[in-house]
Amino acid sequence: MSRVDKDTIIRAAEEVxxxxxxxxxxxxxxxxxxxxxxxGLLHHFRTKQALLKAMLExxxxxxxxxxxxxxxxxxxxxAARVQCMFALMENDEGLPRSLIAxxxxxxxxxxxxxxxxxxxxxxxCDQSGDPELALLLLSAARGxxxxxxxxxxxxxxxxxDRLRERLLAMCKELD
Amino acid sequence: MSRVDKDTIIRAAEEVxxxxxxxxxxxxxxxxxxxxxxxGLLHHFRTKQALLKAMLExxxxxxxxxxxxxxxxxxxxxAARVQCMFALMENDEGLPRSLIAxxxxxxxxxxxxxxxxxxxxxxxCDQSGDPELALLLLSAARGxxxxxxxxxxxxxxxxxDRLRERLLAMCKELD
DNA sequence: CAAAACCAACCAACTGGTCGGTATGGTAGC
DNA sequence: GCTACCATACCGACCAGTTGGTTGGTTTTG
Numbered sequence: 001m002s003r004v005d006k007d008t009i010i011r012a013a014e015e016v017x018x019x020x021x022x023x024x025x026x027x028x029x030x031x032x033x034x035x036x037x038x039x040g041l042l043h044h045f046r047t048k049q050a051l052l053k054a055m056l057e058x059x060x061x062x063x064x065x066x067x068x069x070x071x072x073x074x075x076x077x078x079a080a081r082v083q084c085m086f087a088l089m090e091n092d093e094g095l096p097r098s099l100i101a102x103x104x105x106x107x108x109x110x111x112x113x114x115x116x117x118x119x120x121x122x123x124x125c126d127q128s129g130d131p132e133l134a135l136l137l138l139s140a141a142r143g144x145x146x147x148x149x150x151x152x153x154x155x156x157x158x159x160x161d162r163l164r165e166r167l168l169a170m171c172k173e174l175d
Numbered sequence: 176m177s178r179v180d181k182d183t184i185i186r187a188a189e190e191v192x193x194x195x196x197x198x199x200x201x202x203x204x205x206x207x208x209x210x211x212x213x214x215g216l217l218h219h220f221r222t223k224q225a226l227l228k229a230m231l232e233x234x235x236x237x238x239x240x241x242x243x244x245x246x247x248x249x250x251x252x253x254a255a256r257v258q259c260m261f262a263l264m265e266n267d268e269g270l271p272r273s274l275i276a277x278x279x280x281x282x283x284x285x286x287x288x289x290x291x292x293x294x295x296x297x298x299x300c301d302q303s304g305d306p307e308l309a310l311l312l313l314s315a316a317r318g319x320x321x322x323x324x325x326x327x328x329x330x331x332x333x334x335x336d337r338l339r340e341r342l343l344a345m346c347k348e349l350d
Numbered sequence: 351c352a353a354a355a356c357c358a359a360c361c362a363a364c365t366g367g368t369c370g371g372t373a374t375g376g377t378a379g380c
Numbered sequence: 381g382c383t384a385c386c387a388t389a390c391c392g393a394c395c396a397g398t399t400g401g402t403t404g405g406t407t408t409t410g
Contacts, residue, residue: 003389022279025197027366038367040390048366099325103198104279107326117327121334132341135334140311143318146325150274151282152292158294159310166307178355178408202400213401223400244365 006044009034010021010058013051017097025101027051037160052102052109059095063088078124079171082141086164089148096149128174137170183232184209188226192272202226225255226340227277227284234270235291238263253299254304254346256315261339264323271324303349312345 012034017025027048031041039136045051071080073133088095102109121135144163147153153160187209192200202223206216220226241262246255263270277284296310303309319338322328328335 021282023281026364028364036393039369039392042367043389043391046367075309100275100278103275103325106198107196110326114327117322118329130339135338136315136341136345137311139318139322139338140315140316143314143316143320145318146321147292147314147317150278150321151285152289154293162307163310163314166311170311201398205400212357218355218357218399221401238357333398 001058003038004034004036004044004052007058009036009041009044009051010055010143013055013101015100022097022101022104026103030042043125049106049109052098052105055098056102056109056112059098063095076124076171076175077127077172079168080166081120081138082171083123084162085141085145085148086160087161089145099149112113133170137167137174141167179211179215180272181256182233184211184219184225185230188230188276189196189272192276196254197272197279198214214261219245224261224281224284227273230273230299231284231287234273234285250304251299251346251350252295253313253349254301254343256295256313257339257342257346260316264335266321271320274324305349308345308349312342312349318340 005145009030013025013030016029016033019023019159020029027038030051031038032039045054046074052139063084067080067084070083070087075083121138124134124138125131140163144160148155184205184297188200190203191204191208195204202213202216205226209216220229220276238259242255242259243350245262246252246259258317274285296313299309300306315338319328319335323330
């Protein structure tokens with residue numbers, strides 16, 4: 001029986017990034033955050049890379065879970081993905097933080113995300129009668145999302161809500 | 176007369192990020208890259224933060240220069256900005272790399288970019304008869320751009336070209 | 351000459367990672 | 381029940397290499 005499981009550690013790592021920035025994501029900081037010694041932390045993740053990788057995988061899982069929630073109705077894949085991205089923004093969880101840390105540490109860690117992203121694009125295109133417009137709308141959603149990840153766009157901006165409505169309307173129109 | 180000027184150092188820093196990743200952007204690495212001792216480097220930039228800040232400012236300048244090139248004709252601000260972003264992608268210069276390094280090091284360094292981004296959005300909105308659609312198109316361009324910055328989207332993807340054409344067409348339609 | 355540009359040696363703090371050891375809880379044999 | 385054994389979780393000291401930054405001196409240039 002473990003008192004601290006891997007998921008707790010991943011959350012702690014995300015918290016460190018949130019508080020101190022991606023550059024300060026050190027093993028010591030993570031260990032301190034979840035009340036563990038560095039030795040204990042390294043017992044769960046043998047290297048820092050392993051921790052980063054687990055963070056990304058966890059983030060992807062979370063995203064896919066939200067995606068399923070958004071796609072229950074008869075809407076298209078595109079609409080579901082757009083909704084999913086906005087949902088992801090509301091409770092800014094692991095993915096954004098992990099993304100930044102990973103790309104700073106070792107861009108090759110993003111390979112799984114790259115693959116997932118390509119798959120989503122293909123699905124969205126295949127399903128739509130106007131693949132280019134579909135891709136364009138998807139890109140717009142990602143632009144807003146990544147803008148928030150980088151902190152370039154304000155969280156509470158009312159324009160975001162209006163953009164979401166407009167985006168979703170255009171998605172429906174496309175179907 | 177200096178044998179190595181600040182601009183050379185900034186370019187060297189960008190090169191380091193390109194070759195080794197944002198995390199490896201160290202003073203030693205930058206000094207080595209531009210054939211300077213660390214002491215010499217620190218003579219030009221007293222702290223690492225100062226170097227980062229200068230990198231961002233330089234990147235913004237470059238972007239504004241490209242923006243002016245793109246906006247010579249009668250096109251709207253929106254069209255010019257979209258064109259500018261695609262031009263920025265073709266010769267992937269400092270801005271993308273600097274962005275990642277800065278956000279990893281200290282997100283508050285992005286403040287100038289945030290301000291500039293907000294200003295652009297305002298201009299684009301003010302000029303357009305359909306501000307939301309304009310913002311949406313701008314977001315799409317940024318989504319593609321940031322997707323490339325993070326390495327999530329392939330550089331040579333032909334879809335990018337098609338997306339650019341479509342985006343520009345929609346911009347013209349909006350005018 | 352005086353200032354600016356530059357260098358080499360150095361430093362303290364931090365980094366990821368190793369290592370020997372301890373605490374705990376389960377399990378098999380008696 | 382008790383003992384011997386073992387695996388897992390965890391600790392804390394330690395290490396070598398790296399980091400940003402300092403200092404004191406040397407070269408270059410106007």
